[in-house]
Amino acid sequence: MISKSLLKFISTGCIIAPLCAGSIIAQTPSDAVMMEAGEICVGVNYNHSAWDEYWEGDSLRTNENIGTLTTQAVTAGFMLGIMDRVNILAMLPYVATNPSAGVVAGDKGLQDISLFLKVNALEKTVGPGNLKLLASAGIAIPLGSYIAENPFAIGLGCPDGIFRGIVHYDVNNGIYARVDAVYHLRGSSEIVRNYYYTTQGYLTSEIDMPNALDYNATAGYITKNKHIKAEAVLSGLTTFGGFDIRRQDGGFPSNNMEVMRIGINADYYDLFVKGFAVHLYSNYVLDGRNVGKSTMIGGGLSYQFPVWKAKEKTTVETPKEN
Secondary structure, eight states: OOOHHHHHIIIIISSSOTTTTSOOSSSOTTSSOOOOTTEEEEEEEEEEEEESOEEETTEEEOOTTTSSEEEEEEEEEEEEEEETTEEEEEEEEEEEEEESSSSOOOOEEEOEEEEEEEEEEEEEEETTEEEEEEEEEEEEEEOSOOOTTSTTOSSOOSOEEEEEEEEEEEETTSEEEEEEEEEEEEOOEEOSSSOEESSSEEOSSEEOOOOEEEEEEEEEEEOTTSOEEEEEEEEEEEESSOBOOOTTSOOOTTBOOEEEEEEEEEEEESOSSTTEEEEEEEEEEEEEESSBOOEEEEEEEEEEEESSOOOOOSSOOOOOOO
């Protein structure tokens, strides 16, 4: 039978992880959207991920004790402009996993709460368009009572320091491009036994988790009236260290993981009322190592509104582009 640690990684750890590539609310730590001082955007989204094949090292295989593993997540969050060019974000997902075969039930519950600070560090006209340099930093902390070692666990069970840099360029015809990269500085994960074996034995319940790099390349288009936005995304994740799942053996939290995805996102802003938006997205895993070959679809709603009146600006600024 495939182990709970592998399931934890390939069902939640890198395929639907909201901090990596997918849209969670209308604005995320990885995009170039900022709230003005005194504005807030609140949102909720749902995503559905499923796979019936996974990579054991670099070998793609199936497992009759799992069948098709389905993971569903509902995430609520907000993004608040606390001052010009500085936002705070918070997100909390509820996750449920469900295998279609075998005798082991899935898991469900609150996963990890995330809090970010996001800064628009530079914005200027360059050539025919506008250049933005942004950065975000934050932390994800296990919040729910889930046990990371359980079969089909909903999370990794470790704190994660997340540091991201973003380069965004858009031109006046609505076309834009963006690249971003994030370093995950992970703490240890704890299991319920005091001995485990990877490539050697360890007399401890704490697992030294490998750090990771997550990266995205995005190309998109927004209409002149700023109501409709569509984009394509190529994203990936790789860990620094770890080891492959052994043949016919279970996985482990400190496995080496690699994944490459393609995805599409679509947004409709000011639908029905000003500030209300609908978001749709999907991604598909092209290649990987010790991860599931999943397809994910999702959607969400958001609403943007002022919570306090910002101070009047005394200087004229260049209008911001999406």
